[in-house]
Amino acid sequence: MHLADPRLRDARFDGARTAGLDPLGADGPLAAVPAMNAGADVRALTAALRRLTPSLPEVAAFDFCECLAAMRDLGLLLGSIKRHGVQPLPEVPGLETVLVELGRRTEMIPRDTVHHYTEWNPLGPRQRMYTGDPQETVLMGGPRASIPELGQALERCAALADTDVADPAFAPLLQELGDHLAAFETVIADVVARVSPEFFAQQMRPYYEEVAVAGRDWLGPAAAHVPLYLADLALWASDDNDPAYEAFLEESAEHTLPAWRGLVRQWRDRPSIVRRLREAAEPDPAPWGAHLTALHRVMRSLVVFRGRHLGIARKAYKEEVRLYELGSGGGSIGLLQSILDLTRENAVTAKALAPAPAGRTA
Numbered sequence: 195m196h197l198a199d200p201r202l203r204d205a206r207f208d209g210a211r212t213a214g215l216d217p218l219g220a221d222g223p224l225a226a227v228p229a230m231n232a233g234a235d236v237r238a239l240t241a242a243l244r245r246l247t248p249s250l251p252e253v254a255a256f257d258f259c260e261c262l263a264a265m266r267d268l269g270l271l272l273g274s275i276k277r278h279g280v281q282p283l284p285e286v287p288g289l290e291t292v293l294v295e296l297g298r299r300t301e302m303i304p305r306d307t308v309h310h311y312t313e314w315n316p317l318g319p320r321q322r323m324y325t326g327d328p329q330e331t332v333l334m335g336g337p338r339a340s341i342p343e344l345g346q347a348l349e350r351c352a353a354l355a356d357t358d359v360a361d362p363a364f365a366p367l368l369q370e371l372g373d374h375l376a377a378f379e380t381v382i383a384d385v386v387a388r389v390s391p392e393f394f395a396q397q398m399r400p401y402y403e404e405v406a407v408a409g410r411d412w413l414g415p416a417a418a419h420v421p422l423y424l425a426d427l428a429l430w431a432s433d434d435n436d437p438a439y440e441a442f443l444e445e446s447a448e449h450t451l452p453a454w455r456g457l458v459r460q461w462r463d464r465p466s467i468v469r470r471l472r473e474a475a476e477p478d479p480a481p482w483g484a485h486l487t488a489l490h491r492v493m494r495s496l497v498v499f500r501g502r503h504l505g506i507a508r509k510a511y512k513e514e515v516r517l518y519e520l521g522s523g524g525g526s527i528g529l530l531q532s533i534l535d536l537t538r539e540n541a542v543t544a545k546a547l548a549p550a551p552a553g554r555t556a
């Protein structure tokens with residue numbers, strides 16, 4: 195089945211091309227950022243930001259991906275300066291209008307996001323980093339590896355919404371959705387194995403603090419903004435009205451791609467996949483074995499990701515380790531626990547409906 199869904203894929207966002215671009219001539223200056231940050235050298239960071247900020251006519255000459263790359267590079271300096279306690283915009287004349295314009299041109303917020311900092315950030319010697327620590331590269335690897343898989347997963351979610359549960363294409367689509375979401379399990383295992391909670395809490399977390407632009411505070415490029423909630427909405431969350439999760443989701447959605455942002459409204463009021471299959475299988479689950487097994491596997495991947503993720507998040511936000519009470523996406527450990535609980539409840543529903551594997555008595 196050809197799945198390229200024009201509602202979800204926006205060819206203007208060419209990550210590989212953006213990663214290769216250096217529209218501000220920032221490769222050299224940004225390589226020095228880790229040393230400036232290590233020395234808390236706000237003066238050098240601010241001077242670099244002043245030098246790199248383009249004029250509005252320069253921005254007008256950028257193409258779409260150059261606008262994304264320019265935002266990525268200005269963003270590294272915004273987060274760095276704020277990390278040392280200084281709001282960057284008052285220090286750099288003309289920067290605010292440039293950020294607003296770059297946001298407008300790309301239909302994104304007026305600062306960098308997790309997409310800029312990871313997917314559109316080159317690997318190797320040109321990689322833009324706050325700290326230069328190899329653990330930072332591992333952390334960036336989480337969104338880098340999971341966002342493209344999530345994109346594939348969301349295309350399957352869209353196709354599933356348009357496919358009758360009795361259609362022979364339904365169960366294979368659900369299996370493919372599971373294959374793509376399983377990437378989250380691997381990604382978090384890698385981070386847990388190679389990033390210490392102390393490094394995240396004390397070295398990285400401060401760079402994701404909010405920066406004031408155009409009268410609002412905008413959170414930094416945190417993994418918490420990877421829009422996994424869109425898969426939740428399609429799978430189970432459109433049936434639930436958890437106010438804390440909804441508020442988190444609304445805020446996070448601002449930080450993602452315009453085509454994905456639009457899905458929140460579309461998917462919020464549709465019956466979820468869990469509900470559709472529960473209703474289909476209630477009278478007699480027997481004909482729905484393949485569907486229910488696939489659904490159980492998808493839900494289990496989400497539970498495994500969230501269980502491992504909560505484990506490391508708890509360690510990073512322990513009172514004696516943390517510098518901040520709230521996460522970089524503005525949420526709390528309590529929020530993560532409640533999202534995990536809701537995901538688990540739905541995984542339990544899927545498991546109860548799924549046929550017992552061979553060798554297991556029902």
Ligand code: HEM
Binds near residue numbers: 416417422503
């Ligand atoms: C040491 C590493 C990490 C820590 C301490 C951590 C911590 C947190 C915390 C505290 C939250 C709650 C919301 C908020 O931040 O405001 C959160 C949310 C989230 N984080 Fe992480 N995180 C880490 C790594 C990752 C990685 C590698 C990913 C991979 C994609 C990720 C994906 C998410 C997602 C998708 C959410 C939204 C809630 C959800 O969907 O369950 N995080 N994280």
